[in-house]
């Protein structure tokens with residue numbers, strides 16, 4: 273078994289997944305080195321991380337912070353870069369073994385495409401990459417020695433349930449969802465919930481954007497599309513199961529009637545540790561282990577598609593494919609940002625996404641440039657829909 277030391281690029285190192293990835297790198301200093309750290313605009317945290325982890329290079333995507341970061345790291349020997357081109361260039365460095373894609377939203381696409389082109393192992397935390405451009409990524413992976421390992425906890429669960437199995441024996445994927453903070457709230461009350469209400473996730477501590485996506489259940493729609501590309505399963509063979517305790521991270525149903533589940537505490541360090549251990553094997557840890565008390569209540573229920581209509585939107589977009597999921601994602605990013613700034617109601621998010629999707633023409637077999645154009649157009653359209661609300 274190879275136990276080589278791996279150089280890791282962490283894209284989005286200052287976000288929730290990025291910070292937890294650095295925890296795991298620090299937990300196994302003889303196995304992993306942080307080689308490249310990339311942040312969008314959190315300059316001070318990036319500087320602090322660089323001083324602690326001593327990477328070869330850091331990139332601050334937002335150019336207005338470049339000189340500030342460069343001056344702060346002067347004399348450390350750490351190279352400092354800026355801009356999205358620099359990120360796409362840096363991930364192809366021959367020294368890098370694994371790229372952890374933990375940036376938020378559409379911004380993850382360009383560098384993931386570059387990393388696939390360079391044949392890197394990719395620990396995929398940026399699910400939007402597969403939502404937006406799954407068809408393209410799927411094609412690119414076929415011509416590359418690059419492999420995608422899921423970091424998302426549900427997809428890590430599918431991966432583990434499928435180890436040693438044949439895909440032709442799989443009948444359905446059962447994608448678990450916590451149900452978010454509004455699971456038990458009557459539908460009418462969703463009209464008046466605030467961003468602060470939506471940011472109170474019952475089980476997982478995550479960034480603001482994904483926490484709102486959990487409250488609308490858009491996140492689960494995204495994860496259905498992510499699973500479709502990662503495991504080559506049709507959208508209608510992926511069933512969403514609400515499991516409020518978030519202990520079962522997902523399940524696979526086989527054609528003989530067997531169902532396999534993967535369990536664990538709701539802590540993102542676990543799926544990150546699993547993904548970084550691949551393909552060598554599991555990494556031993558002193559983390560808190562699950563006890564019987566953690567498993568005394570495990571309940572399941574069907575999702576409410578009327579209360580969370582974005583689930584229906586996501587299945588429809590997945591079936592249509594082409595640029596439909598790209599438009600859905602772009603409109604969602606704009607609508608969520610507006611909701612976080614208290615500019616729109618919670619229930620407007622769905623309306624804005626549906627309206628945007630109706631107004632942007634579908635491209636059936638898009639290439640990279642089509643996604644870029646479609647993303648830009650959908651954002652503009654969604655913003656103007658919000659202005660005219």
Ligand code: MG
Nearest residue numbers: 424425426495
């Ligand atoms: Mg997840």
